[in-house]
Structures are given as structure tokens and as C-alpha cells.
Amino acid sequence: MRHTIAVLVENEFGVLSRVVGLFSGRGFNIDSLTVAPTNDESLSRITLVTRGDEQIIEQITKQLNKLIDVIKVIDFEAENAIEREMVLVKVSAEDQSRAEVLRIADIFRAKVIDVTPKSYTLEATGTPAKVSAMVELLRPLGLKELVSTGPVVIGRGSKGWRG
Amino acid sequence: MKMSGARIVLECLKREGVDTIFGYPGGTVINLYDELFSFKEIRHILPRHEQAGVHAADGYARATGKVGVALATSGPGATNTITGIATAYMDSIPMVILTGQVPTALIGNDAFQEADIIGITRPCTKHNFLVKDVKELATIMKKAFYIARTGRPGPVLVDLPKDIQIAQCEFHYPETVDIRGYKPTVEGHPKQVEKAVAMIKEAKKPVIYVGGGVILGNAAEELTALARRLAIPVTTTLMGLGSFPEDDPQSLGLLGMHGTYYANMAVSNCDVLIAVGARFDDRVTGKIAAFAPHAKIVHIDVDPTSIKKNVRVDLPIVGDVREVLAQMLKMVKAQDTAAAKEKLSPWTAEIANWKEKHPISYRQTGSTIKPQYVIQRLRALSDPDAIVATDVGQHQMWTAQFFGFTSPRTLLSSGGLGTMGYGLPAAMGAQAAFPDRQVIVVCGDGGFQMNMQELATMVQNRLNVKIVILNNNFLGMVRQWQELFFDKRYSSTCLELPIDFIKLAEAFGATGLRATKVDEVDEVIRKGFETKGPVLMEFKVAREEKVLPMVPAGASLTEMVLAS
Numbered sequence: 001m002r003h004t005i006a007v008l009v010e011n012e013f014g015v016l017s018r019v020v021g022l023f024s025g026r027g028f029n030i031d032s033l034t035v036a037p038t039n040d041e042s043l044s045r046i047t048l049v050t051r052g053d054e055q056i057i058e059q060i061t062k063q064l065n066k067l068i069d070v071i072k073v074i075d076f077e078a079e080n081a082i083e084r085e086m087v088l089v090k091v092s093a094e095d096q097s098r099a100e101v102l103r104i105a106d107i108f109r110a111k112v113i114d115v116t117p118k119s120y121t122l123e124a125t126g127t128p129a130k131v132s133a134m135v136e137l138l139r140p141l142g143l144k145e146l147v148s149t150g151p152v153v154i155g156r157g158s159k160g161w162r163g
Numbered sequence: 164m165k166m167s168g169a170r171i172v173l174e175c176l177k178r179e180g181v182d183t184i185f186g187y188p189g190g191t192v193i194n195l196y197d198e199l200f201s202f203k204e205i206r207h208i209l210p211r212h213e214q215a216g217v218h219a220a221d222g223y224a225r226a227t228g229k230v231g232v233a234l235a236t237s238g239p240g241a242t243n244t245i246t247g248i249a250t251a252y253m254d255s256i257p258m259v260i261l262t263g264q265v266p267t268a269l270i271g272n273d274a275f276q277e278a279d280i281i282g283i284t285r286p287c288t289k290h291n292f293l294v295k296d297v298k299e300l301a302t303i304m305k306k307a308f309y310i311a312r313t314g315r316p317g318p319v320l321v322d323l324p325k326d327i328q329i330a331q332c333e334f335h336y337p338e339t340v341d342i343r344g345y346k347p348t349v350e351g352h353p354k355q356v357e358k359a360v361a362m363i364k365e366a367k368k369p370v371i372y373v374g375g376g377v378i379l380g381n382a383a384e385e386l387t388a389l390a391r392r393l394a395i396p397v398t399t400t401l402m403g404l405g406s407f408p409e410d411d412p413q414s415l416g417l418l419g420m421h422g423t424y425y426a427n428m429a430v431s432n433c434d435v436l437i438a439v440g441a442r443f444d445d446r447v448t449g450k451i452a453a454f455a456p457h458a459k460i461v462h463i464d465v466d467p468t469s470i471k472k473n474v475r476v477d478l479p480i481v482g483d484v485r486e487v488l489a490q491m492l493k494m495v496k497a498q499d500t501a502a503a504k505e506k507l508s509p510w511t512a513e514i515a516n517w518k519e520k521h522p523i524s525y526r527q528t529g530s531t532i533k534p535q536y537v538i539q540r541l542r543a544l545s546d547p548d549a550i551v552a553t554d555v556g557q558h559q560m561w562t563a564q565f566f567g568f569t570s571p572r573t574l575l576s577s578g579g580l581g582t583m584g585y586g587l588p589a590a591m592g593a594q595a596a597f598p599d600r601q602v603i604v605v606c607g608d609g610g611f612q613m614n615m616q617e618l619a620t621m622v623q624n625r626l627n628v629k630i631v632i633l634n635n636n637f638l639g640m641v642r643q644w645q646e647l648f649f650d651k652r653y654s655s656t657c658l659e660l661p662i663d664f665i666k667l668a669e670a671f672g673a674t675g676l677r678a679t680k681v682d683e684v685d686e687v688i689r690k691g692f693e694t695k696g697p698v699l700m701e702f703k704v705a706r707e708e709k710v711l712p713m714v715p716a717g718a719s720l721t722e723m724v725l726a727s
Contacts, residue, residue, distance in 0.1 A: 014281060014282075014285075014293075017285065018285060021286055025286050055471060058471060059468065059471075059472060062467045063468050065467070066466070066467070066468050067344070068289075068290045068310060068342060068344050068345045069344055070344050071343055071344045
């Protein structure tokens, strides 16, 4: 099962390596990981996507909580969370495919952020499913480069993570 | 009052009640050593290798329950501490390790004797700190001790750059610390505790399985009281030995790979297994799918990650084991004992039958000394409160099987990491803590050679450890595996070179004694115990004796190779 987990950590040097080291040391998967400071400057927020059965996910959250610098771990359930990622895609666009790239971009509400006679670079934001659907449609046209932020996630409703 | 960072470190140690540290000087801790020169409240013991210094601090911590402290310089001094730190981490030993570091401005520069010890020790410490500002030093020291001894204890490393030791600052030691990401659970959830007691009372075939957490959590008294009040048989892991008196009829001794037949049978047939401060290590469970197959499992542990890590658990209780056991005791009345005994009598009889059928045994025939015999004679001839350290290997298992531990903190052994070379320095640390108690270390001839330089430390500091070497001239445990599973191909396990251990001891200024025949054993032990100063007693033992019973790796606990 795929899980998106938010980890609030002390905004200090070395904390990210504690989190990453935990995953590599214990053989847990990381599909993606993104990290940045939060509105509270003393905290950073890591969003990571991992996979595993119930027992593994339970171990992951417990092991994360055990780290001294981890303040809170939130294992989001899909229905209570809003997940978004952003991709930048450089795709070949020559002759007849130029129009096709733009059509796809339009359908997914992607922005053209760079253009050359041979390529378009698109920016798209959305759920991981939407973004990957777009990428799959662009793939046959010739993907030159793809960069993704990995998902970030926030809970639904009026309450912040502190409750 | 302003003082240097180096002085602040020592003042912090003093306020944490540290009376002894084990350390090795070097370029980046020279300022600390300069302060130490005139700081009389702390005894400094100089080992001959930093690894031994950390093991000694570990032995000190295990024997006393206090936080052990070791000190090393940067670079190679720091990297030499790793095995000691990893040993303590695996067995959850409260320790603070102080390392020197190159000056802050040089960090990352590949400076002389620089090592990224924070990066290196991240996976083998409970936490670590690099001090970047002398103003934070006192708070970091306070946090280090707090983290090391609370919750599931463990080693904490504090890396001290040289310029931080020199820098001056007002010293103020905080009374308390608050770490928002670290709040260990102490009390067990009352409903869970209630359910556990009900489940235990209903059990027809209960077994208590005790790990090192009961010793670390100072809960042996509560554990013993609860077990006796409910007449439940008790088996312990290597780390749990001493938490329940082995001379009690309810004791099943050790379980697992080299556990007793009856402990392994009891666990394999029980209907409720109460795990207390234990973590279901593979050496304990054998094949996990066949472990306690008929049992509902109650698991009490301070560390939530231990629960459901390896086995399914029916009733988890997170909390300090002593607190939780005390909570349980309140729900069990003294008058419950008679009823419990009555109800469990068929189970007790079944266990008694197993005990009779396959007691823990060996055969002493002829004049060649059997290693198990030496262990039994050590028990018979040593002080009742003697502390016994072991190294790792066959002798360690024989000590666990045959010594008969009756009180906590009397066995010091590297269980989780299985560190050869641990025993001698650990015994040294325990002797530093208890100069008037008898401290014995049982070693093999292999492990002894891994830290034998510490004979110098012992003689110099009057750490009068009684060293027992069970010499079979083999790396015996691996040899045993080669005999059983590799067709007797003894690849690199014969140590070949016969070392004169007596001369070796004498070269360091210690006493050396040797027994080669069984009728010399008592005399050597007696003389060794009577002789002042460190004594090395070498016993030439049966070379190919095996540790039995044995559950082959990956087999279930019922598939034991038994002593014939």
C-alpha cells in the first residue's frame, strides 16, 4: 500500500539525514521525499511517500516518532488529505507534434514555461494521478527531461496539524 | 562565573553524579584533559584502547544502573569507540560518549584527525549532538544525560570541537529539560493493563518471558513478585538473566537458541505469553512463524517500536516496565496465589516433566576439564553478590546456562551485537564502580585476545578483576557451527598458536594461574579469588565441547539438538 506521510521535524542540521538514514538502515522504501521549512521557523516539514503492508507502515511511523528531532508524524489517509505535486516536463515538439503537446497541456491545465523550435517545457500541478496521466500522454511524443517535486500533502478541514 | 567549555563539560558531569570516566587523550581533547588534571571530583581511568574505554563505561553502567561516560579524541579516537557504542545501543545501555572534534572552522575540511563522527554514529546512538556554540553546551549535556537514561535507554554522543572547549561562557546548568519531540511513555494504559491481568488470570498455560528491559528498568522485584503471586513460570533472555532468581522452582532459565529444553517447550506450548522488556530477537524466537504458536501475546515495553516489530501481539502495553508491573500487581491480590497454583498445577506438572526428561546437562568424564564444570565451580566458590562479565561465544552460553544468576545487574554480556572483546573491559568498568565486590570475567581464548591490552589498565588502576579463560584453542562457537553444519571444515577457527597466558599476565604485572586437569579446577579458582590484584586463570578445557541444547538457525524452538 502506498502511504503519504508528513513528518514535522526540528529545523536543524542533520535532521533530514536521520530520517533518510532510518529508511535506508531498516530497508524501508522511499518513493519520493520533499522537505522545506514551515510557517513556524523552528520546524521543517518532510513529506514522503512510502510503500508497505500495515505492519511495515506501523513500524515506519513508530520508528520516525522515536527520532528525538521528530515532533509529529501524520500518516494521511487518502480521503482526508489533499495531495499535490508539481512537474516540469521538457518534451520534444516538432512539426505535427507541436500542436499535440499544446492540446495535452491545455487538457491538464499545464503552463508552457519555455519554448524552442524543437521543444516545449511544461509546468503542471495536481494530484499524483493527474500529473502522471499527463506524463504518460506526453511520453510517446518524446520526453527529454522530467523533474517532479514529489507530492506534498495537507489535511482537509479547518484544523491545522496541531489540531 | 565565566568558564571554559572544557570546564563546563566537567561541571556538567559532576552535576549528573558522574564519579568515574574512561577516556583517552588526544589533540582535540587536550583542553578537557588540562581541566581534568586539577578536577578532583572525577576519577579518570585510562584504558589502552578507546573501544575498551567505551566497553568499560558500558560495564560500569550495566553494573550500577547509572549513565556510563567515555571520552575520546577526534578522528581515530572517535572511530575506535564505534564498536563500543554499537554494543551499548543494541543492549540499550545508558551512556554518554564525549568526543573531541577539530575546530568548528575546520569541520568539513579533511583536517588532521577529523572524522564525521556525528554522521558515523547516527545509526548506532539513541541521539547525538555536535556542539556549535559554547552557550548551548550545558543544555546539550543536560539533554544528553536525560535522553541516555530515560525511556528506552541508550548511548548518546556529544561531539566537542576544540574551539568550543576553549571558548568562555557563563555556566548555568539547567534543572530540567523539555524536548518537544521526546516524551517517553511511563504509565501503561490502565484499560490495557486491566485486560492483560484478566487475560493472564484466565490462562491455563501462561509463561512470562523476560528481557533486559526488566533489568534496565529496575523492575526485577516487581516482576518476581508478580510471577510468584500468580505462580507463572518465568523464562529469561540472556539480557534478562538475574531478573528472576534461577534457583526458584518457577524459573525455566534461558530460552532460545541455547535455551533449556523446558523453556523452549513451555514457550512453544503456552496459551498466554507475557513478554516483559523483551524484543523477540531472532536468537530467542527461532523460526518466527512457529514461535509460541498457541499463545496470545501480551507485550510490555517502553519502546513502541519493539512492539509488533517481529511478532503479532494481542495486547500491547507501552510503558515503563516497572510502572506497568506495579499497576498489574495492584490488581492481583496475595490470596490469588493459592487459586493460581491450583489452577496451573497441570501446567506446572507438564513443565516438571520436561525438566526431568531433559535437564540442562553435560558429562564430566576423565581428567579433561569440561568448560561447564568450571562455570559451576565458579558459582560454588564465588561470592553470592559477585558480578560476572562474559565475552561472546561458547563460554558466554555456558555461563548463561550453568552459572545460575539470582539477582539483577550481576551478569554483564553483549547480547544484541555479540561483541567479542567486550568482557574484559566491561568487567574492568564494573570493578571501578564496585572496588569491594568480586568481579569475574569469563572469556574464551579468542575474545580475550581482542582486548587483552587492558591487563595494563587493570594493574595500573588496581581493578582486581578475576579473569577466567576457558581455553579450547578454538573460536569455539563458529567451530561448533562448522562441526554441525559445515561438515567439520574448520576454516580459520583453530587459533593454533599456543599462547602462554601465564607469562602474558605476568608481563603486565598480574598473576597467572593454570588448570589442565579437572582436579586442579577448585584449587586454581580458590587461589585466584584469594590472590590480591588482577588474576588470570586459564583452564585448558575439552576442545570440541558443544553448547547444547541448540536450535539451528531458522528452525523452530522445538527442533532442538539436545545433549546426549
